[in-house]
Amino acid sequence: MFITYILITKLYLFMSKLTLKITQSKFTDFVSKLQDLAGIDDIIKIKIGNDHIMMYSMISNESAVLALKNYVIPTNEYIENFNQDETYDFIITSASKFVKNLKFFNTDVPIKLEFVSKPLPDNKEVMHVRSAQFSNGKLKISCIGGEEFKIRDMNKSMLESRLDSKNCRWVFKISQQDFSDVKKLCSINNEEKILNINVINNSVTLSESSKWELEVDNIDIKNVNLIFGKKYLSNINTNDEFVNFSIFDTFILIKDINSDLLLSFEQSFDED
Numbered sequence: 001m002f003i004t005y006i007l008i009t010k011l012y013l014f015m016s017k018l019t020l021k022i023t024q025s026k027f028t029d030f031v032s033k034l035q036d037l038a039g040i041d042d043i044i045k046i047k048i049g050n051d052h053i054m055m056y057s058m059i060s061n062e063s064a065v066l067a068l069k070n071y072v073i074p075t076n077e078y079i080e081n082f083n084q085d086e087t088y089d090f091i092i093t094s095a096s097k098f099v100k101n102l103k104f105f106n107t108d109v110p111i112k113l114e115f116v117s118k119p120l121p122d123n124k125e126v127m128h129v130r131s132a133q134f135s136n137g138k139l140k141i142s143c144i145g146g147e148e149f150k151i152r153d154m155n156k157s158m159l160e161s162r163l164d165s166k167n168c169r170w171v172f173k174i175s176q177q178d179f180s181d182v183k184k185l186c187s188i189n190n191e192e193k194i195l196n197i198n199v200i201n202n203s204v205t206l207s208e209s210s211k212w213e214l215e216v217d218n219i220d221i222k223n224v225n226l227i228f229g230k231k232y233l234s235n236i237n238t239n240d241e242f243v244n245f246s247i248f249d250t251f252i253l254i255k256d257i258n259s260d261l262l263l264s265f266e267q268s269f270d271e272d
Contacts, residue, residue: 018117020114033071037055039234054155056068056070068260086119088115089120089129089148091129102134109136112136115132129145130145131145132145169249170221172216172245176240193229195227199222202219203215
């Protein structure tokens with residue numbers, strides 16, 4: 001009993017509390033990004049540093065990342081006067097439920113975020129958030145921080161290197177209108193789970209086998225067939241006139257100004 005008390009006391013000695021003020025005009029956007037990431041997987045990791053906030057969710061196995069989406073946003077636009085030497089790692093489990101809770105906040109009232117955290121054993125420059133609480137004076141929403149092993153750790157420079165679109169094999173684009181039609185067609189034929197990307201005689205088409213086919217682009221590429229899970233279509237941002245698809249050896253990358261979406265695929269490359 002006494003030994004247990006000592007261990008608990010030592011644990012709390014390393015704990016620290018940090019109170020932050022969320023930028024009111026950005027709270028709704030912040031929550032919408034969390035909701036988008038929860039569509040990939042129900043575990044989200046948020047890394048808060050002085051320059052930027054990196055938030056991501058992923059599906060992976062022991063050898064590969066099957067799907068990943070991340071956002072990198074300026075810290076000073078979302079958190080007021082954040083000035084910490086350490087990076088704060090906040091892992092949200094049951095993210096979809098947590099996002100629903102956050103939507104109850106009235107954004108006309110200032111919202112605070114309080115972290116209770118401790119340094120990582122092998123990296124004192126990273127604070128592992130053990131608990132978090134959002135509050136506005138009337139409503140409090142709390143969350144226990146997930147363990148580090150729940151999601152693979154990544155950093156901004158690693159992702160920038162691996163997801164550099166300059167290293168892709170080829171690209172194609174889809175207009176906003178065509179992409180909207182693709183999503184509607186997929187929704188109608190919702191019994192299928194796979195979306196086909198075909199290049200035949202330079203013509204790029206998206207299709208569901210024996211259901212529909214839509215030509216979306218014309219490129220200088222030989223015959224190619226790719227398939228990926230269409231459930232991720234809702235995670236593709238459509239802020240620009242065109243949605244750009246960069247094709248790497250083992251995955252598709254859809255990139256915009258502050259996010260990356262990686263989707264693994266199966267493929268076949270035919271000869272002439």
